[in-house]
Amino acid sequence: MSELTMVKAINAGLRKAMERDPKVILFGQDIGRLGGVFRVTDGLQKDFGEHRVMDAPLAESGIIGTAVGLAMRGYRPVLEIQFDGFVYPGFDQIVSQVAKFHRRMAGSIVMPITIRIPYGGGIGAVEHHSESPEAYFAHTAGLRVLTPADPQAAFLTIQQAIACNDPVIYFEPKRRYWDKGEVDESLAALDLSAVADPWRARVVHTGSDVTVACYGPMVRTCLEAAEASTDISLEVVDMQSISPLDLETLASSVERTSRLVVVHEASKSGGVGAEIAARISEKCFYSLEAPVIRVTGFDVPYPASRLEEYFLPDLDRVIEAAEQVMRY
Amino acid sequence: MAEDRVRAVQLLTPEGQRVSHPDYDITLSDSELRGLYRDMVVVRRIDTEATALQRQGELGLWAPCLGQEAAQVGSARAMAPNDFAFPTFREHGVTWCRGIAPLEILALFRGVTNGGWDPQVNKCGPYSIVIGAQVLHGVGYAMGIQFDGAEDVAVTYFGDGAMAQGDVNEAFVFAASFSAPVVFFCQNNQWAISQPRDRQSNVQIYERAAGFGFPGVQVDGNDILAVMAVTKVALERARTGNGPTLIEAYTYRMGAHTTSDDPTRYRLAGELETWRLRDPIERLKVYLARQGIADRSFFDQIEQEGEELAEHIRDGVRAMVPPRPESMFDDVYAEPHARIDEQRSEMLEYLSSFQDSVG
Ligand SMILES: Cc1ncc(C[n+]2csc(CCOP(=O)(O)OP(=O)(O)O)c2C)c(N)n1
Numbered sequence: 001m002s003e004l005t006m007v008k009a010i011n012a013g014l015r016k017a018m019e020r021d022p023k024v025i026l027f028g029q030d031i032g033r034l035g036g037v038f039r040v041t042d043g044l045q046k047d048f049g050e051h052r053v054m055d056a057p058l059a060e061s062g063i064i065g066t067a068v069g070l071a072m073r074g075y076r077p078v079l080e081i082q083f084d085g086f087v088y089p090g091f092d093q094i095v096s097q098v099a100k101f102h103r104r105m106a107g108s109i110v111m112p113i114t115i116r117i118p119y120g121g122g123i124g125a126v127e128h129h130s131e132s133p134e135a136y137f138a139h140t141a142g143l144r145v146l147t148p149a150d151p152q153a154a155f156l157t158i159q160q161a162i163a164c165n166d167p168v169i170y171f172e173p174k175r176r177y178w179d180k181g182e183v184d185e186s187l188a189a190l191d192l193s194a195v196a197d198p199w200r201a202r203v204v205h206t207g208s209d210v211t212v213a214c215y216g217p218m219v220r221t222c223l224e225a226a227e228a229s230t231d232i233s234l235e236v237v238d239m240q241s242i243s244p245l246d247l248e249t250l251a252s253s254v255e256r257t258s259r260l261v262v263v264h265e266a267s268k269s270g271g272v273g274a275e276i277a278a279r280i281s282e283k284c285f286y287s288l289e290a291p292v293i294r295v296t297g298f299d300v301p302y303p304a305s306r307l308e309e310y311f312l313p314d315l316d317r318v319i320e321a322a323e324q325v326m327r328y
Numbered sequence: 329m330a331e332d333r334v335r336a337v338q339l340l341t342p343e344g345q346r347v348s349h350p351d352y353d354i355t356l357s358d359s360e361l362r363g364l365y366r367d368m369v370v371v372r373r374i375d376t377e378a379t380a381l382q383r384q385g386e387l388g389l390w391a392p393c394l395g396q397e398a399a400q401v402g403s404a405r406a407m408a409p410n411d412f413a414f415p416t417f418r419e420h421g422v423t424w425c426r427g428i429a430p431l432e433i434l435a436l437f438r439g440v441t442n443g444g445w446d447p448q449v450n451k452c453g454p455y456s457i458v459i460g461a462q463v464l465h466g467v468g469y470a471m472g473i474q475f476d477g478a479e480d481v482a483v484t485y486f487g488d489g490a491m492a493q494g495d496v497n498e499a500f501v502f503a504a505s506f507s508a509p510v511v512f513f514c515q516n517n518q519w520a521i522s523q524p525r526d527r528q529s530n531v532q533i534y535e536r537a538a539g540f541g542f543p544g545v546q547v548d549g550n551d552i553l554a555v556m557a558v559t560k561v562a563l564e565r566a567r568t569g570n571g572p573t574l575i576e577a578y579t580y581r582m583g584a585h586t587t588s589d590d591p592t593r594y595r596l597a598g599e600l601e602t603w604r605l606r607d608p609i610e611r612l613k614v615y616l617a618r619q620g621i622a623d624r625s626f627f628d629q630i631e632q633e634g635e636e637l638a639e640h641i642r643d644g645v646r647a648m649v650p651p652r653p654e655s656m657f658d659d660v661y662a663e664p665h666a667r668i669d670e671q672r673s674e675m676l677e678y679l680s681s682f683q684d685s686v687g
């Protein structure tokens with residue numbers, strides 16, 4: 001076991017994936033000598049060479065579009081988009097090509113592309129550097145969407161995302177990049193699918209009154225709320241996989257608590273929370289004692305950084321929502 | 329790097345020597361020359377002050393334009409009042425020349441706003457952070473000028489890194505196709521964060537224009553006279569219905585990419601030393617002094633002016649408070665919107681619940 005930040009944990013996971021499979025290549029802006037603006041790929045170019053860790057020209061559509069061709073050629077590209085707000089120039093290639101290629105080729109070609117995107121707010125950044133665009137991708141058939149909440153999960157799921165034969169949009173919660181946690185690197189030697197299923201949600205805090213579904217950066221926030229909530233007992237479920245959603249794990253929690261609050265940073269309307277709420281209403285209609293409540297960012301462009309604390313769900317807003325569902 | 333294919337137009341050598349060029353020349357009055365010097369000194373002072381304020385935690389981030397003052401001031405001062413500038417986040421010299429108050433710029437980097445000035449007033453668009461996006465906007469604006477039968481020109485600013493972006497290449501296609509009155513002003517400061525120019529362009533940047541069907545010219549971006557001369561020709565070309573020009577201002581990013589960046593990880597200190605000898609301000613200063621256009625008291629006076637502005641900026645930035653939280657619901661839509669109203673009320677109600685419990 002070693003104590004690692006999430007940055008170091010993803011770095012270690014990338015390293016394992018590259019050691020395991022020579023077809024794994026990294027492609028992105030400033031990921032080589034600089035090691036990426038967050039240093040997630042630090043040292044990898046030095047150790048694996050310029051042909052496996054490649055600095056890309058400044059063009060997201062180019063990075064993603066060429067990855068399709070590389071995948072057709074048998075490579076397993078792991079792409080870095082520098083910030084959430086810069087994925088959109090590559091959106092067409094992701095939605096129309098990466099997501100649909102396998103189907104269009106009647107299954108004869110796989111698209112084992114992993115697109116890593118640091119996402120979310122809370123770091124005091126300028127415009128376009130704090131967005132949570134996961135719903136666009138979760139809405140797209142053919143894509144899988146994963147987001148780790150802590151270093152151990154990041155270490156494992158990045159390797160599983162890379163090993164997956166489907167394209168995976170891998171959202172890294174940048175405000176949690178520097179959080180430290182215990183990471184068992186020896187697990188990489190095992191059959192990873194036997195260690196933990198990345199597509200399953202995880203109950204990360206048990207409780208009895210209200211289930212709180214969350215993912216990525218909000219997991220820590222919700223855990224803090226669970227610790228702080230003395231009157232109401234919160235059960236925190238880290239969804240981890242945003243697409244597909246593991247509704248079985250969530251529903252079995254909701255069947256016990258009868259109440260659900262969903263938390264994410266992204267804007268409310270048309271967000272992942274809406275999907276979770278609808279599906280849980282279908283599945284758990286007879287168990288629910290209250291409507292599903294969402295605690296989210298507002299339906300506005302991400303605000304200037306000095307206002308972000310008012311946009312982002314925090315401990316107080318989570319507890320207030322729990323109180324609200326308890327009043328039914 | 330193909331240094332041998334550098335063909336930069338130069339009118340003032342790094343040593344401050346006035347030289348001639350077969351195709352380009354410029355005649356400026358003494359007071360115009362002193363004005364250009366003043367602009368560059370003041371812009372540099374704003375820039376260094378902003379870097380200092382970021383270090384003190386007063387700004388979230390700063391993108392320094394250190395070393396690029398001649399490229400920015402020279403091109404922006406060549407523009408007519410009704411021409412329209414489309415800047416990126418590093419164009420503090422351009423916004424200065426367009427009359428945008430420095431504190432408006434600093435407000436962005438302090439994080440109290442994501443926007444601000446009305447582009448119509450100073451004919452200057454917002455800072456574009458998404459690389460290349462504003463170049464297409466500039467072409468569209470130029471098409472509008474053309475449809476209106478007006479004689480204005482759009483000037484789009486972008487970097488060497490942006491040369492790779494699809495939007496920029498599409499902008500070239502549209503501008504050529506419509507013969508739009510636009511000037512593409514690319515500051516090749518040699519780096520796009522950690523990437524050298526040749527990662528984006530295997531030929532000199534100005535050479536790319538030929539393939540799109542319009543002229544490209546490379547200018548010594550640290551020579552304000554040459555930058556102004558070349559920009560004036562491109563503006564005139566556009567104004568008289570002859571279409572776009574790509575100007576490559578060959579310069580250097582003397583500072584870090586932003587205050588979050590550590591350039592020692594990817595570039596050698598020697599490079600910086602080479603470019604320090606080509607400083608844009610120093611060479612104009614030598615020229616002005618040698619020609620007797622400006623003397624010691626003028627230089628002192630400008631320095632003093634810079635200090636006063638720096639103090640104004642310091643005080644102004646420290647006094648900037650975040651806007652009301654509910655202002656995030658302002659201007660999301662131009663027409664009334666029920667969901668926005670509902671969420672604004674929710675926020676206000678939530679915030680007032682704290683007020684109650686405290687008071
Ligand atoms: C679409 C997009 N992708 C990535 C980024 C991140 N980024 C910000 S500046 C920059 C480099 C820009 O280089 P260049 O165009 O040469 O301008 P300079 O920074 O040198 O002024 C990058 C990659 C961005 N802002 N927008």
Ligand SMILES: [Mg+2]
Pocket residue numbers: 487488489515516517518519520521
């Ligand atoms: Mg550059």
